[in-house]
Amino acid sequence: MRIDVVTIFPGYLAPLREALLGRAVGTGLLDIAVHDLRDWTHDVHQAVDDAPYGGGPGMVMRPHVWGEALDDVLAADPRPARLVVPTPAGRPFTQAAAHAYAAQERLVFACGRYEGIDQRVVDHYAASMPVDEISIGDYVLVGGEVAVLVVVEAVARLLPGVLGNPRSAAEDSFSDGLLEGPAYTRPEVWRGHAVPEVLRSGNHGAIARWRRDRALERTAERRPDLIAALPPDALDEADRAL
Numbered sequence: 613m614r615i616d617v618v619t620i621f622p623g624y625l626a627p628l629r630e631a632l633l634g635r636a637v638g639t640g641l642l643d644i645a646v647h648d649l650r651d652w653t654h655d656v657h658q659a660v661d662d663a664p665y666g667g668g669p670g671m672v673m674r675p676h677v678w679g680e681a682l683d684d685v686l687a688a689d690p691r692p693a694r695l696v697v698p699t700p701a702g703r704p705f706t707q708a709a710a711h712a713y714a715a716q717e718r719l720v721f722a723c724g725r726y727e728g729i730d731q732r733v734v735d736h737y738a739a740s741m742p743v744d745e746i747s748i749g750d751y752v753l754v755g756g757e758v759a760v761l762v763v764v765e766a767v768a769r770l771l772p773g774v775l776g777n778p779r780s781a782a783e784d785s786f787s788d789g790l791l792e793g794p795a796y797t798r799p800e801v802w803r804g805h806a807v808p809e810v811l812r813s814g815n816h817g818a819i820a821r822w823r824r825d826r827a828l829e830r831t832a833e834r835r836p837d838l839i840a841a842l843p844p845d846a847l848d849e850a851d852r853a854l
């Protein structure tokens with residue numbers, strides 16, 4: 613998969629070169645290119661923003677710089693691409709979206725700043741390619757770069773060969789619609805807190821049941837919306853007895 617990121621703060625994307633993602637890039641599983649939007653400005657001030665039409669606070673990113681940048685970035689590789697634009701007003705980015713993105717040959721991320729990017733940029737490219745305006749949560753960031761780090765990590769870990777243990781991605785939180793239950797490792801007792809007995813019993817049936825019960829309890833307590841969204845046949849008799 614090829615990933616391009618266009619931003620006025622390329623340094624914000626440095627973490628993509630670290631650890632798991634850095635290794636994925638190094639081994640050729642992932643090809644990441646970060647581009648400085650100001651490389652496509654022509655004025656001495658390298659201006660990328662201007663006052664909003666209709667008034668209002670802050671500044672809006674000008675369409676012509678983005679158009680020149682995205683035209684060049686898209687033309688640099690023949691693979692079909694999806695343009696992803698983080699915004700507080702976007703559709704929620706979910707694990708399902710991460711799986712859909714992991715199947716893409718190429719993702720191009722447009723990182724806005726200020727009050728966002730002139731809407732005509734999204735409208736223009738949406739006429740010729742898939743464009744997603746996405747939100748990573750109901751809180752307001754200062755720009756799109758952190759959202760891109762979140763999305764790229766969530767997507768890259770799903771790519772074959774990126775995670776050391778492929779079972780992890782298959783058994784994620786949300787993979788069965790529930791939150792992950794509690795996890796434990798050595799020592800058996802830590803500051804007076806013991807590991808639940810069942811996990812040391814060797815009884816795999818009881819362990820699976822205990823883990824499912826804890827996941828159901830945690831989900832019902834913290835994310836009742838996920839319980840309500842489960843398909844009718846998702847909960848068996850034992851689940852309902854909980």
Ligand SMILES: COc1ccc(Cn2ccc3ccc(-c4cc(N)[nH]n4)cc32)cc1
Pocket residue numbers: 698699700701723724725726727728729746747748749750751752753754755756757759
């Ligand atoms: C109109 O209200 C605002 C509009 C933009 C901004 C700052 N900003 C500029 C570009 C950009 C891209 C993504 C995000 C973002 C995404 C999520 N989930 N939260 N915040 C924020 C962004 C603040 C407020």
